[in-house]
Amino acid sequence: MSNYTAPIRDVFFSMEEVNDFVAHYQYLLSDTDYDFDDVKAALPEIGRFASDILAPLNSIGDAEGVRCERGEVRSPSGFSEAYRQYVEGGWPTLAQSEEFGGMPLPFSAKIAAGEFLQSANQSWCMYTALNDGAIKCLVNFATPNLITRYVPKLVSGEWLATMCLTEAQCGSDLNLLTSKAEPTASGSYRISGTKIFISSGEHDFTDNIVHLVLARLPDAPAGTRGISLFLVPKRLVNEDSSLGELNNVSCLSTEHKMGLKGSATCVMAFDGAEGWLVGAPNRGLQNMFVFINKSRLGVGQQAQGQIEAAFQTSLIYSHERRAGRAPGGAVSPESGADALIHQPDICRMLMSQKAIAEGGRALIHWCAKYVDISDLGNAAEQGEAEQLLGLLIPITKGCLSELASEMTDYGVQILGGHGYVTEWGLEQRVRDVRVTRIYEGTTGIQGIDLLARKITGRGRPAFQKLIDIMLSVCSDDASEKVKPLQRQLTQAIAQWRELTDDLEIKAEHDSTLLSAIAVDYLMIAGYISLGYMWLKAAVVADNTLVKAQTTEPDFYRAKLQTAQFYFDKILPRIELHTAVIGNGALNCDLALSLPA
Incomplete structure (x- = not known):
């Protein structure tokens, strides 16, 4: 059952009245033609896309899952079509450089819009989630030729990206990474190794997938000091930017997971695949960390978005469902029972969901202001913003992901037996949001x-x-x-x-x-x-x-x-x-x- 509505008024309360984004944008965008009014115009539109298009696909993705046949992955019904609408609407270009065809609003505009998408369909969002990080990494460290060939396609959404870090023998401990990169006479490298837990490693959304892969050069130092970063496309790109032949990259299988069943989590094999070095040798991990704040803040937003959606469903049900009498006496004496909303324990759980969803939203927006400053401020401002983010990001990601499991579970409890079955979607949200406590660094690591x-x-x-x-x-x-x-x-x-x-x-x-x-x-x-x-x-x-x-x-x-x-x-x-x-x-x- 789809009953998610983008909470536009609450989002603007957080941005305008609590976090003063109007003045924030006036300062950061003083030399541009953009201001906060552009955000106010865009957010309702993407909210409608989330509510009308993505939310109805959420249960479909959970029921169908993904299919992997002979290395080809098929997403659930409607997923790739929704992505085409997303691209046609120009939404991937939000908060991207105008140089590459983007709409140059600050990152906070994208994070505000992202709540609606995550609340509506977290599985679908997994396909798009890594492009921002890949773009930033390439713009900061790749050669001009690689930037010209790949970044505009990623900004437009014509292509999507992945991050290939984890291997079977190493999860968070990348000291144990063994994938290899052998140099060739042409200046490229042959990448060999197997990566696991790769979100959207293979799919049917786009014609090309740009993999950013961690691997070791010959004679590289041991440990994380010897890891380099490489761009490895699914399809090679010709000099004229047209697509060439398939690279030696394949999807061996997709994971069977507790949740996010509509998202393709892949085991990827790189069998001498052609790739190009991104940044200096042996600096791959450091280079990848340029976007870690945005990635971890995005996970916090996944958690907050699921709480908001669970609250909305719980609130509707509590007003509609009649069971028992209110402790203070009948509220609806003409009916055989009163609505659940009049039960104090139900109110306790609903208020907890509301308090964490809305407080978490404001916290994410506050963090996003510092991300904006670290991107666009002067040197002194950037330094202070980075220091504060060093504290706020683990707090926000860790705390909200922990509370999301509790608050979505409250939704199951409020609906009782109806929460435990699939019809209302609460049990799916409990399963889907559980991973936010694991990826991008577990709560213990945070x-x-x-x-x-x-x-x-x-x-x-x-x-x-x-x-x-x-x-x-x-x-x-x-x-x-x-x-x-x-x-x-x-x-x-x-x-x-x-x-x-x-x-x-x-x-x-x-x-x-x-x-x-x-x-x-x-x-x-x-x-x-x-x-x-x-x-x-x-x-x-x-x-x-x-x-x-x-x-x-x-x-x-x-x-x-x-x-x-x-x-x-x-x-x-x-x-x-x-x-x-x-x-x-x-x-x-x-x-x-x-x-x-």
Whole structure:
């Protein structure tokens, strides 16, 4: 059942009123003909595409899955046709360089539009998700000839790209990578090896697929210092940019997965395939990391989008389904039962979904502003933005992906038996979103990166900067309604800083401590970051109502009500995680030993 509607009003509330994108775009685009009005014109259109075209295909993709026959992959019914409409609408060009045929809006415009697509059909989005990263990588490191041949086709969406990192013997640990690259007399390379878990490694969306492949040159240093990056097309490209013969690249099989069944996750074989070096030798991993912030933020958005869609379905069902009587007495005495929406426990779950979906959206938009600055700001601004993103990206990706499993599962719980069967699509969302806690770095990896590599390492000045930014909203002018929230967030931030100071001292005497408690620490950071976004929203809503400057008073009252719920029922979770951290590192060598 398709019942997703792009939440245009809520998106503009986050962008315009909470995150001040109007001024942000005026500054970044002052020398162009573009401004935030272009985003306001584009988003409703792509929202309609998501709601009308992609959402109805979501259950079809889950039911049909992909088919792999003799190395050729067929996507589910309607998927490739929807992609052609997407290209004809010009949507792949959003937030791309005008030099290559793009619409040069900042990245945040694409991330805002991306929510609608991810909510509607995460599987379909997997086919398009890697083009932005490939384009950035090629523009930054490829030769002019490679850029000319490949980038315009990727920007237009005529071709799609993949990232080929993982091998059977190495997942996150790329030290173990064994794919080889042998130089040829012509200046190209012969790439050999097998890659697994390659999203959209083969499909029927486009005539060519551009693979970016990590491999080792002869005599390369061991470990990640010896990995190079290569462009390997499915079809070779002639001098006149026309397509030539097939390269020695093949899809051996597609994975049978828990979710995202409409997305082709492939095992790819490179059998002496012709490829070209991208960037300097032995710098492949570093070169690929130029887009890691965007990729991980995109995963956070997948999680947030699924929460939003689950909330919409749950809310509709709760208003329509009648079962039992409201605890305070009959609401609809003329009927045999009251709607589920009048049950307090149902409201608890619905409000949790709403608070995380809307707070997560604002958090993603806030991160996207810093991505814009890192792309388009001056050198000093770029440096500060990168430092803050070093903290915010693992927080956002890790926390939202964890909460997405909980919040989509709430949807199953709200619908009861109807949630457990396929008709309403909630059980599919639980399965589909589960992978966001795994790819682009598991939650554990995000937590260790945040705490051990950043906050207690080189990122401590950025941590202080982040805290100062959050505390600034705690002193904004607000009515007596909002001041308690300001005090509560101030106290939570002080607790976070004190905890961090304590962990730095204790870690000097226990080398396992930070890794053992990193996920709990990340969740504390995530709940506080979401609290910051809800406090900003509450200040905006409160000021709007006090000044009586709106024709939508109920919209702003709902924001205040949701902010209060978040601070009452969700932010206190930090106390549990703090208590767990206080119990120290793990002691499990005997408990987890293999049976004799």
